[in-house]
Amino acid sequence: MHETRTISLTVNGETSTNAVPVRQNLVDFLRNTLGLTGSHVGCEHGVCGACTLEVNGAMVRGCLMLAVQADGAEITTVEGFADSGRGADLRQAFVDRNALQCGYCTPGMLASALEYVEGGGVADRSAIREHLSGNYCRCTGYQSIVDAVCDVIDGRARS
């Protein structure tokens, strides 16, 4: 028997109440129950970063948090960033710089990069690489990802 709990949370601005198996990871709940498949599942042990998403204002691994732990939380996924326009310049820079090839790492990469940009990160390539060190891109497109993040920081500084 699955032990379940009822959780209420806000995802991308919408509240929902669902019964979840206590063993279910947050990212599986978002993908399988809410249909928000933007957050990707890669390694399922916190190494690849593809499932990185925002919980209560902090970027975390969706595979290392249980859905039941998100009871009462405010969550934003890549779909939410698109809906609200938050980080639109970052997504455009990814397009302009061709900072994605297969796209599998992109939702997590955007989340981690957004945390860096919004946290006042500077356009220093090695600092950006350090902040994005928890996100694997197996197409190895890191160079253009760092280019895109630098563009956004420079662009925001000018505006």
Place this chain on the structure above:
Amino acid sequence: MKAAEFKYERPGSLAEAFALLEDGDLDATPLAGGQSLVPMMNFRLAQPGMLVDLSALDEIKGISGDGGGLRIGAMTRYVDLAASALVAERAPLMAMALPHIAHAAIRNRGTIGGSVALADPAAEMPALLLALDAEITVQSSAGTKTHAAADFFLGMYETALQSGELVTAITVPAPAPDRRFAFYELARRHGDYAMAGVAVAASGAPGGVCSDYRVAFFSVSDRALRATAAEAALDGKVPMDGAEAAIAALGEIPFAGDLNAATATKQHLSGVVLKRALERV
């Protein structure tokens, strides 16, 4: 790659947590930040009967001054340690090391108490606590105990923590005004577990002779440990002047290889990281 079945409780007080942890039939494991336990469960290396989620226990969160030192609640997350001016001032070694402890998204969830209780031989925090002469406060329904960090880490994932006990706080003594620190690790990818790393503390003027060395290694053996022969070799010397003798004294360490590096590699890299740390003391 999904955790096996378990039960889940999120107690609102330490007393409730102890009641769950002391009930042998429940096979309960405390869940702190989950950044090591959840992957272990996803791999089914860990299959607890129940998770006791400590995240609602505000009484064991937060950083406060303790005399001239620090008291850090076990459920304090790495992100909060890294943002703390008090930590930067009173435990600069911790502030130096924090950017190397995993990745930003992991530091947003991972806790100091979780790392201490797990005692992963490759984790930085146990070695930092050894170098800082920190104490670890442990509580159960029977009361409170305090362990010196030097007596706490006993082996691979093995500590002085008894069944039913929780790590509730870490205390770091006030550093002497002339206390100096250095930290160095070698990792394949920034933020990954190191292949070898070391934390050093010593007392003395910059560029001058130092005494009372602490040299604490991680990711080179089955646990974080002090290299006491290397400390003795350094005593009374300018850090770099003692480096050669200290490296020669590292044979006392029971080196143990892992997936990242063979035993001989660990031994070699220990000398490399120690030399680089001593350059920075």
